[in-house]
Amino acid sequence: MEILALNPPGSEKDIEAINARLETLDPDAAKSVETCYQCGKCTAGCPAADQMEFPPNQIIRLVQIGQVNVALKSVGIWRCVSCETCSTRCPQKVNIAGVMNTLRLMARERGIQPADREADMFHQAFLQNVRMFGRLFEPMLVGIYNMRSMHLFHDADKGPLLLSKGKLPLFPTSSDSARVRRLFKKALESK
Amino acid sequence: MTYAYYPGCSLEGTAGDYNESTQAVCRALGVPLKEVPDWVCCGTTPAHETNQLLVTSLGVKNLASARSVSDKVVVPCAACYNRLKSANYEISHDKALKAKALNAAEVSYDGDAQVLHVIELLVREIGLEKLKAAVKKPLKGLAVASYYGCLLVRPERIMKFDDAEDPQTMDQVVAAVGGDVVDWPGKVDCCGASAAIPHTETVLKQVNQILTDAKACGADVVAVACPLCQNNLDLRQLDIRKKIGKDHNIPILYITQLVGLALGLSASELALQKLVVDATPVLKAKGVL
Ligand code: SF4
Numbered sequence: 165m166e167i168l169a170l171n172p173p174g175s176e177k178d179i180e181a182i183n184a185r186l187e188t189l190d191p192d193a194a195k196s197v198e199t200c201y202q203c204g205k206c207t208a209g210c211p212a213a214d215q216m217e218f219p220p221n222q223i224i225r226l227v228q229i230g231q232v233n234v235a236l237k238s239v240g241i242w243r244c245v246s247c248e249t250c251s252t253r254c255p256q257k258v259n260i261a262g263v264m265n266t267l268r269l270m271a272r273e274r275g276i277q278p279a280d281r282e283a284d285m286f287h288q289a290f291l292q293n294v295r296m297f298g299r300l301f302e303p304m305l306v307g308i309y310n311m312r313s314m315h316l317f318h319d320a321d322k323g324p325l326l327l328s329k330g331k332l333p334l335f336p337t338s339s340d341s342a343r344v345r346r347l348f349k350k351a352l353e354s355k
Numbered sequence: 356m357t358y359a360y361y362p363g364c365s366l367e368g369t370a371g372d373y374n375e376s377t378q379a380v381c382r383a384l385g386v387p388l389k390e391v392p393d394w395v396c397c398g399t400t401p402a403h404e405t406n407q408l409l410v411t412s413l414g415v416k417n418l419a420s421a422r423s424v425s426d427k428v429v430v431p432c433a434a435c436y437n438r439l440k441s442a443n444y445e446i447s448h449d450k451a452l453k454a455k456a457l458n459a460a461e462v463s464y465d466g467d468a469q470v471l472h473v474i475e476l477l478v479r480e481i482g483l484e485k486l487k488a489a490v491k492k493p494l495k496g497l498a499v500a501s502y503y504g505c506l507l508v509r510p511e512r513i514m515k516f517d518d519a520e521d522p523q524t525m526d527q528v529v530a531a532v533g534g535d536v537v538d539w540p541g542k543v544d545c546c547g548a549s550a551a552i553p554h555t556e557t558v559l560k561q562v563n564q565i566l567t568d569a570k571a572c573g574a575d576v577v578a579v580a581c582p583l584c585q586n587n588l589d590l591r592q593l594d595i596r597k598k599i600g601k602d603h604n605i606p607i608l609y610i611t612q613l614v615g616l617a618l619g620l621s622a623s624e625l626a627l628q629k630l631v632v633d634a635t636p637v638l639k640a641k642g643v644l
Pocket residue numbers: 199200201202203204205206207220221224253254255256257258260
């Protein structure tokens with residue numbers, strides 16, 4: 165196992181940036197990840213903890229000791245489904261879900277490839293779909309995701325069933341799509 | 356008063372039954388809804404975890420359109436509800452973000468569209484007394500476990516929907532229409548949400564536990580208020596049967612379908628045929644249908 169240096173250069177700035185974002189996300193939550201005392205309650209209630217190499221409490225610990233880079237490359241931050249159970253239950257009012265999302269946004273800003281390819285491909289296919297039509301067209305989302313991820317027959321048994329139940333629309337509805345495309349462009353290119 | 360109505364993408368697809376039953380219930384109660392003009396996707400989790408400005412901009416674009424119809428917008432999907440309410444919160448706390456979002460969305464908007472979930476419409480706007488008075492066929496003897504999931508109740512400080520660990524609002528609706536309220540521990544457990552497609556195993560584990568708890572506490576059906584939850588709890592029972600070998604066979608109904616039944620609306624008006632696990636046998640056995 166790799167031995168990690170405590171507080172590597174630059175880590176203080178990363179911790180500060182995370183704390184500052186937590187403050188705008190929720191002024192009533194803990195001001196700093198420092199307040200976490202590692203009780204593990206966040207991990208106990210996390211539906212995805214068993215899929216993470218670093219569960220929520222360890223992600224918080226990594227940030228505390230300046231190992232933000234390790235956290236950014238972890239699978240765990242992408243397996244998190246933003247259910248907010250952790251932040252609701254933390255006795256120290258640490259906004260763990262906010263840390264998780266901040267780390268995802270940081271990873272994207274820094275061009276770090278998400279360690280969980282499937283979840284990332286699914287989310288990007290979703291956004292492309294919305295960017296194209298203004299609204300999500302569910303059948304196309306699943307089709308594109310299956311193609312890119314090479315899980316070609318994922319949920320293939322569900323298609324006919326959903327169709328027969330009248331749950332799948334056959335054509336996309338587009339809405340205000342020119343403006344939505346401009347919105348995406350402006351938002352994604354803004355500094 | 357007329358309410359702006361934001362159906363959201365799922366209600367045009369896999370949750371068509373939620374759309375039909377919400378509109379049918381509002382018609383029956385004499386509540387006028389007007390669809391938000393040119394509404395677009397709220398962005399939900401994929402946008403939320405990709406770019407803050409993107410997700411806030413999609414939110415304000417929709418809220419500004421809603422505001423052109425009414426100062427109150429009704430949202431049945433818990434994920435859209437959470438997102439639109441969060442967008443209001445974000446622009447009130449971060450002025451720089453607000454300015455950029457208004458610019459990207461090409462709108463002017465000041466956070467003054469009040470976002471209401473359809474349950475809030477029933478409880479806080481219409482009122483439980485009026486709802487009770489409109490009941491024609493009480494859901495007597497039908498044991499209903501209300502499942503809130505995550506997005507309606509969390510984060511508590513932004514949603515301000517109800518207590519985040521033991522919410523009661525949906526249970527009050529169930530009681531008002533004559534159903535038996537099931538007291539159970541799974542109310543606010545996460546169903547695995549958007550992991551359904553990339554990581555089905557997380558969803559199967561969660562759903563299996565939730566349904567086991569609901570049944571152990573005597574539920575005949577589970578009531579939901581979110582298309583993502585409905586799909587995970589209903590459709591994934593097929594995978595649970597195949598992969599875990601457990602046959603739950605418990606119907607998962609939208610709260611609006613249950614309210615509609617009590618108001619005397621027909622199974623087809625409420626699109627009950629769209630449910631994967633057929634609700635007809637238990638509803639007939641209990642004399643509700
Ligand atoms: S629940 Fe809060 S205090 Fe406990 S380990 Fe998690 S973040 Fe730390």
